[in-house]
Amino acid sequence: MQNSEIIARMLDAAAAHVPFDGWSHAAFVASAKDAGIAPAMARAALPRGAVDLALAYHEAGDRAMLDRIEAEDMGEMRFTDRVKSAVRWRIxxxxxxxxxxxSTLFALPQHAADGTRAIWGTADRIWTALGDTSDDYNWYTKRATLSGVYGSTVLYWLGDDSLENAATWEFLDRRIDDVMQIEKLKAKANDSKIASALMAGPMKILSYVRAPAGQAEMPGRWTKE
Structure with missing residues (x-):
């Protein structure tokens, strides 16, 4: 049995346990048992147990979002609306x-880095799916900004009891609109001779920053080209 099949079966079984036991060892063991997976096989596929199973759940959500992006006709959408839609579909x-x-698991200090990488990976997948080709410091700022938008919107959604999550989507609209205002200010600053002169030094340094080569990890590359 392939690891992907083991993980898929365990994720299906986990839906009956995680809401009650969290992403815990108990939920991991129970999920393996319900899925008919031997403990040794479960550990081979998911060496860190429940943590890796939770990360696999996040990955599955990313794949579902990407499938939705590919299936939808987004050609007539404004780019801002494409980003909003992608974040909504991911949630x-x-x-x-x-x-x-x-969220509780990845709030723990020992797992915080895993949670941060997962959110960063989601932001990277969204930008890549929507056609981002940046290869400089903008690669980082776009993903950092969208990571913040996605993370804050998820937290809002967790406490949202409005009809069909209407309040969450309004919150998302505001966050994305705020980001677009920042982008407009950056564009104005670039067009300003005074601002351009003041930023010449920092921009020279930032010009050496490059996106990672073929991966979504940080910190990427520093070049002297």
Whole structure:
């Protein structure tokens, strides 16, 4: 049995346990048992147990979002609306209680880095799917900004009891609009001779920053080209 099949079966089984036990060892063991996976096989596929299973759940949500992006006709959408839609589809791909339990897990100091990488990876997948080709410091600023938007919107969604999550989507609209205002200010600063002169030094340094080569990891590359 392939690791992908083991993980898929365990994620299906986890839906009955994680809402009650969290992404815990108990939930991991119970999920393996319900899925008919031997403990040794479960550990081989997911060496860190429940943590790796929670990360696999996040990855599955990313894949569902990418499938939705590919299936939808976004050609007539403004780019801002494409970003909003992608974030919304990513949130809709998750079960609220399982995501809530994941937020609790990745809030722990020993797992915070895993959670940060997962959110960063989601932001990177969104930008890549929407055609981002930046290869300089903008690669980082776009993903850092969208990571903040996505993370804050998820937290809002976890506490949202409005009809069909209307309040969450309004919150998302405001966050994306705020980001676009920042981009407009950056564009104005670039057009300003005074601002351009003041930023000449910092921009020279930033010109050496390059996006990672073929991966979504940080910190990327520093060049002297």
């Amino acid at each position: 809709e791909a998750g079960d609220r209680e399982m995501v809530r339990r994941g």
